Amino acid sequence: MSRLLFDLCAADPALRFSPYCWRVKLALKHKGLDFNTVPWRFQEKERLAFAYPDGAVPRTVPVLQEPDGTVVTDSLAIFAHLDRVYPEQPLLGDAMASARLTFIRYWSEALVAPAIMRIILMDLFAILGPEDQEYFRKSREARLGKTLEDFCDPEVGQTQLAKALAPLRLSLGEQPYLDGAQPAAADYLAFATFMWPYVATGNALLPKEGPLNAWFSRMLEQFDGFAAAAPRVI
Amino acid sequence: MSRLLFDLCAADPALRFSPYCWRVKLALKHKGLDFNTVPWRFQEKERLAFAYPDGAVPRTVPVLQEPDGTVVTDSLAIFAHLDRVYPEQPLLGDAMASARLTFIRYWSEALVAPAIMRIILMDLFAILGPEDQEYFRKSREARLGKTLEDFCDPEVGQTQLAKALAPLRLSLGEQPYLDGAQPAAADYLAFATFMWPYVATGNALLPKEGPLNAWFSRMLEQFDGFAAAAPRVI
Numbered sequence: 001m002s003r004l005l006f007d008l009c010a011a012d013p014a015l016r017f018s019p020y021c022w023r024v025k026l027a028l029k030h031k032g033l034d035f036n037t038v039p040w041r042f043q044e045k046e047r048l049a050f051a052y053p054d055g056a057v058p059r060t061v062p063v064l065q066e067p068d069g070t071v072v073t074d075s076l077a078i079f080a081h082l083d084r085v086y087p088e089q090p091l092l093g094d095a096m097a098s099a100r101l102t103f104i105r106y107w108s109e110a111l112v113a114p115a116i117m118r119i120i121l122m123d124l125f126a127i128l129g130p131e132d133q134e135y136f137r138k139s140r141e142a143r144l145g146k147t148l149e150d151f152c153d154p155e156v157g158q159t160q161l162a163k164a165l166a167p168l169r170l171s172l173g174e175q176p177y178l179d180g181a182q183p184a185a186a187d188y189l190a191f192a193t194f195m196w197p198y199v200a201t202g203n204a205l206l207p208k209e210g211p212l213n214a215w216f217s218r219m220l221e222q223f224d225g226f227a228a229a230a231p232r233v234i
Numbered sequence: 235m236s237r238l239l240f241d242l243c244a245a246d247p248a249l250r251f252s253p254y255c256w257r258v259k260l261a262l263k264h265k266g267l268d269f270n271t272v273p274w275r276f277q278e279k280e281r282l283a284f285a286y287p288d289g290a291v292p293r294t295v296p297v298l299q300e301p302d303g304t305v306v307t308d309s310l311a312i313f314a315h316l317d318r319v320y321p322e323q324p325l326l327g328d329a330m331a332s333a334r335l336t337f338i339r340y341w342s343e344a345l346v347a348p349a350i351m352r353i354i355l356m357d358l359f360a361i362l363g364p365e366d367q368e369y370f371r372k373s374r375e376a377r378l379g380k381t382l383e384d385f386c387d388p389e390v391g392q393t394q395l396a397k398a399l400a401p402l403r404l405s406l407g408e409q410p411y412l413d414g415a416q417p418a419a420a421d422y423l424a425f426a427t428f429m430w431p432y433v434a435t436g437n438a439l440l441p442k443e444g445p446l447n448a449w450f451s452r453m454l455e456q457f458d459g460f461a462a463a464a465p466r467v468i
Contacts (some may be wrong), residue, residue, distance in 0.1 A: 093334075096327040099414035100334035106401035107341065167340035180333035 002036050003028075006048065006063040009039040010200075011129035014231040017199040019113070022192035022227075023075040024062040029223040030184065031086045035064075042132045042139075076105065079185055091185040104178065104186045108193045111164040116197050116205060118157030121148055123201045127233060161205060165212060172211035176218070183222065191219040191227070199232040236270050237262075240282065240297040243273040244434075245363035248465040251433040253347070256426035256461075257309040258296040263457040264418065265320045269298075276366045276373075310339065313419055325419040338412065338420045342427045345398040350431050350439060352391030355382055357435045361467060395439060399446060406445035410452070417456065425453040425461070433466040 005025065008018035016022075016037070028035050040047065040061050048059040051071045064072045064081070072081045079091045092098040121140075125148055128136055137148055144151045168190060171178055178186035194216060198204040206212045220228040239259065242252035250256075250271070262269050274281065274295050282293040285305045298306045298315070306315045313325045326332040355374075359382055362370055371382055378385045402424060405412055412420035428450060432438040440446045454462040 093330040094328060095414050096418060097331035097334060099409055100331055100338060100420055102408055103338055103401050103405045103412055104334060106404035110400035110404055166344035167337050170340035170344055171337045174336060175333055178337055180329050184330060186334055
């Protein structure tokens with residue numbers, strides 16, 4: 001039995017845009033582990049029933065199924081699982097490093113991702129299949145409290161994003177990776193956030209030069225160009 | 235010879251508002267080291283000549299002078315120095331933890347401090363002595379490209395600050411300190427940023443309840459209420 005990762009896809013199953021799934025794909029590569037991805041769409045909640053016993057919701061990806069049958073959900077739980085089972089090449093690091101990662105995670109989720117969402121929302125909607133579009137519109141409009149069209153505002157999003165990027169840009173002006181000399185969990189978390197627009201729109205939404213651009217390019221080339229080889233909307 | 239820390243003060247020498255100096259005072263307490271502070275004002279560049287050989291500028295505090303005569307400037311260089319000379323109770327942690335601290339540092343300097351500055355600038359100006367006011371106005375207006383009065387905008391600052399605080403609030407909703415179960419460098423860096431308005435205006439500019447408020451209160455009480463005992467403008 002091989003290692004399987006359920007990975008969100010667009011109408012085109014080759015388009016894998018989920019930042020949470022990207023975190024895990026990069027973490028698996030970091031550990032040098034082989035895996036196959038299983039394309040999964042928003043509407044296919046039933047297919048994840050095996051991973052969410054007791055009817056737990058929401059059923060979302062990433063879901064990792066190990067060769068021994070172990071199933072782990074949630075990107076950060078998967079990081080912790082990988083560090084426990086494959087302790088070489090730590091992702092999270094010790095207790096202090098791991099606690100600081102929590103901060104970087106919430107920076108990416110609370111400051112960066114909402115800015116990107118404002119920019120790419122309608123592009124993202126456009127690459128989903130009709131059934132997923134219906135689900136996506138309903139669930140996101142309930143969460144946002146407005147229509148997708150009203151929320152999407154690329155100009156506002158770009159201003160928010162430029163601000164939110166400051167600590168990343170300044171850190172990468174001082175050290176090659178967020179995690180120091182080599183990438184680890186903080187880099188995968190941050191980089192995955194930009195793989196989302198990069199796959200869904202062809203544009204990572206980072207400056208065309210400077211430390212952010214250099215870091216993104218180096219991250220694309222990690223693991224023999226693993227992320228660079230990802231199909232994307234051009 | 236005792237351990238000395240040159241510490242920025244207002245016209246009233248008891249008012250110590252510098253976030254960079256607060257970082258170091260908390261780091262020294264973390265290491266359990268005794269020290270005396272030397273009140274220092276913006277204009278007293280000559281008094282720091284011993285710490286900046288070769289005419290290096292800018293001459294700023296914190297400046298730490300160890301009992302053996304060692305002099306260290308710059309808050310993060312002082313953290314590294316303390317970890318090297320007093321390795322018990324690490325501040326920075328290992329290479330990975332330390333690399334992630336860089337990010338938290340730039341979050342506080344690039345996203346939080348500018349928002350606070352917009353809110354408290356004129357209050358801060360008001361507590362300086364006349365000579366320092368002249369220096370402060372000249373140097374800050376050159377840096378900001380506008381008058382202090384034009385830059386200060388508490389309403390805009392409050393909006394910026396509320397946004398910038400999201401990753402701190404979410405992290406502290408999950409763990410007692412940024413550094414996990416116990417505070418270390420990340421907590422001192424972040425907390426010092428709020429000691430700045432707390433001392434200079436009497437208001438730490440944090441929500442009156444919730445995880446941010448609870449963390450700030452716990453940090454005030456650390457080391458037998460060291461920060462809580464700091465004189466401040468009421």
